[in-house]
Amino acid sequence: PWTGDPRNQIELSMNTGLLGLGSITIAGLVARMRLNDCAGICSWTKLKSTLIPHANGDYMVIRKKHVGHFRGDDWYTELECYRKVL
Numbered sequence: 001p002w003t004g005d006p007r008n009q010i011e012l013s014m015n016t017g018l019l020g021l022g023s024i025t026i027a028g029l030v031a032r033m034r035l036n037d038c039a040g041i042c043s044w045t046k047l048k049s050t051l052i053p054h055a056n057g058d059y060m061v062i063r064k065k066h067v068g069h070f071r072g073d074d075w076y077t078e079l080e081c082y083r084k085v086l
Contacts, residue, residue, distance in 0.1 A: 002076070003084070005086070006044035006046070006058045006060075006084060007044065008019055008044065009042065009044045009046040009058065010034065010039050010044070010045045010046070010081075011029050011040055011045070011046050011048060012045050012046065012047045012048065012049075012059075013047070013048040013049070013050075014050070016033075017033045017034035017036060018032075018033050018047075018049070019032045019033055019034060019051065019076060020032045021047075021052060021055060023037070024052065024055050026083070027082060027083060028059060028062075028080070028081050028082040028083050029047075029055060029059065029080075029081055029083075030036060030078060030079070030080050030081070031047070031059075031078070031079045031081060032076050032077070032078050032079075033047075033065065033076060033077050033079065034075075034076060034077070035068060035075045035076055035077050037056065037077070039061050039064060039077075039079055040061065040062055040064070041062065041064060042060060042061065042062075043060070044058060044059070044060055044061075044062050044084075045059045045060075045061060045081060046058055046059075047059060057083060057084060058083070058084035059082060059083055059084065060080035060081060060082050060084065061079050061080070061081050062080055062081065062082055063079070063080035064077065064078070064079055064080075065077070065078045066078075076081060
C-alpha cells in the first residue's frame with residue numbers, strides 16, 4: 001500500500017503537535033507528537049519539518065504507541081513510519 005496515492009493525509013508539523021523526530025533513515029522515521037489518536041495503522045502522514053527539511057514528504061504509519069502515566073510523566077504518541085516509495 002505504500003506505493004499508492006496518499007489520501008486523507010495527517011499533517012505532522014510543529015503547528016499540529018510534532019514534538020520530535022528520531023531514527024531518521026532512508027526507509028522511514030519515528031515521530032513523537034502530542035497525544036493524538038487520529039493516525040491509524042496504514043494511514044498516510046505528511047511531514048513538514050523546518051528543522052530537518054530533507055525528511056519532509058509522505059509516510060505510512062506502521063506502528064503507533066501511546067505513552068503516558070497518571071502520575072506526572074510525559075504524554076505523547078509515537079508513530080513509526082515508512083517513507084512513500086516513489
